[in-house]
Amino acid sequence: MTVLRMKSEPQSSAPTGGSMDRVIEKRGLSTRTKIIAGGVAALLLLIAAWWFAPRGESQTVDATRLTISDVKMGTFDDFLPLRGRVTPLLTVYLDAVEGGRVEKILVEDGATVAKGQLLAELSNADLQLSTLARETEVAEQLNNLRTTELNLSRNRLENERNLIQADLDANKAKRQYEIQRPLADKGFVAGRTFRDTTDDYQYQLKRGRVLREAQATDERLQTSQLAQLRATANSLQSALAIARANLDQLKLRAPVSGQLTAFSIQVGQSMSRGERIGQIDSPGRTKIVAGVDEFYLGRVEPGQIATIERDGKPYRMKVAKIYPQVKNGEFEVDLWFLGAEPEGMQRGQTIQTRLTLGDPVRARLIPNGSFYNDTGGSWVFVVAPDGKSAVRRNVRLGRRNSDFIEVLDGLDPGEKVITSSYSGLVDKTGLDIKRD
Structure with a gap:
């Protein structure tokens, strides 16, 4: 409390009306009241700042940044645009x-x-000299093989001559034995002479058997050895042919x-x-090698039809081969022409093609946009009817082409969705759309 002192006039010795003046005290807010009032004001400021500040789950976005599209019914053409290059078929x-x-x-x-x-x-020069040396070596080995084969043939002939001689000697001994036997029985031939004739006859018979057995054994060994020699000769001839072929390369x-x-x-x-x-490169026959987004790896199959237009005329192709290796988010396919090929195509030229993946169907559609790369097609921002806000909604999307995406569940015809990029918005559950 403040106390104001009123300065009084000097009093005279005589009593006046001044003796009636008194002190007037000016009252204000107490310190405690001021502290309470300040705290209330700060609390109100904090509440106002929290209320008007943007929330973590929501963000204000200028409408000019967004592409808002309608959900509508239409015909979905299941095709895929491809950009390929012309290459030789072989x-x-x-x-x-x-x-x-x-x-x-x-x-x-x-x-x-x-x-x-x-x-x-x-x-x-080195290859030529090496081939000549190889030819000389092979020729020497072939000559050695022929010499060995000749010796084997001579040995066979010698065995034949020995066997013939043995048969001849056996026949002579038999005749001598048959002549002396009846004479020896009558005593006209001495016993010792007849026994010598008999022993010679038995010897010639045994000699003939031994020679035949030896000849049979030699024949088996010589046959096997000749077969090996001929196989070796063929191998040497093949080696010589390879050496000559290398020289011809x-x-x-x-x-x-x-x-x-x-x-x-x-x-x-x-x-x-x-x-x-x-x-x-194969003359007059070409193919188109096109890159396909890895998203379609399970949907592209051999035999599917693709088309291109050249000079206003359509040309049909088929998927002939699929390369499943994914590189930079794409895999490649080979497209072969069915029938005549367009004229004037050059190797390395870029061609726009249209690959048909399925038959046209009636479906709910939304335009294809950049949002799909951010959400994978699992959710979208649905715009409120007044166009001032949008909320996140889980959806189920199906096939897509370059123009539209098929809606399987979560959206109804007539609703509006944001189809532009969701960059910086993927962690938001709602948007406030600012319009001028």
């Missing part, structure tokens, strides 16, 4: 089987060649007919074994 790569120095070039890059046509000639020939490309070797250039020297 490509055969040319590699140097044997290294060497380029001595002669007989064709130019881009020329049309026939199968077996000579393209270039190489030289390789210095003459580069076209393995197939077609257009020769990437053939840029020069006379005097040294080529390493296995080095790529060019390629031959």
Whole structure:
């Protein structure tokens, strides 16, 4: 409490009306009241700041940043736009089987060649000397084999002659035995002489049997040895043929007919074994190699039909081969033409194609937009009827093409959804849409 002192006039000795003045005290707020009032004011400010501040589950977004689309009924065309490049239907790569120095070039890059046509000639002194040494070695071994085979034949003939001689001697001994036997019985031939004749006859018979057994054994061994020698000779001949074929590889020939490309070797250039020297593309036949988003890996199958338009005329193709390896979010397919091919297509040219995945169906549709990459099609922001807010809603989406996405559940025709990118909004459950 503040006390104001009123300054009084000097009093005279005589009593006046001034003796009637008194002190007037001015009253204010107490300190406690001021503290309570300040606390209430701060609390109100905090409440106001919390109320008007943006919440973590919601965010204010300018309407110009958003693309708002209608959910509607329509016909869903199950197709996939593809961008592919024209490549030859068949490509055969040319590699140097044997290294060497380029001595002669007989064709130019881009020329049309026939199968077996000579393209270039190489030289390789080491390979040529090695082949000559191989030929000499093989020739010596073949001569040795022929000598061995000749000796075996001579041995066989010698066995035949011995057997013939043994048969002859046995026949002579038999005749002598048959002549002396009746004479010996009558005493006209001495017993000792007849016994010698009998022993000689038995010896010749046993000698003939032994020679036949030896000949049979030699025949088996010689037959087996000759078979091995002939097999060895064939192997040596094959080795010699391979050596000569390697030498012939210095003459580069076209393995197939077609257009020769990437053939840029020069006379005097040294080529390493296995080095790529060019390629031959199949003439008049092409295919389209297209990249497909990995999302469709389970839906693309061989035999599906694709179409392109050239000069206002449609051309049909089919999926001939699928490469399941995913690279940079895509896998590749080969598309082959059914029937005639468009004229004027060049290798490496980019072609826009349309791959049909299924038949057209009646369905609920929303436009295809960037939101799908952010949500994976599991939820969307649904705009309120007044257009001032949007809430997050779980949905089930089906097939999609370049224009529309099929709605399976969660949205009704007539509703509006945000189909633009949800970048920075994926953690929000609601949006406040600001309009000018």
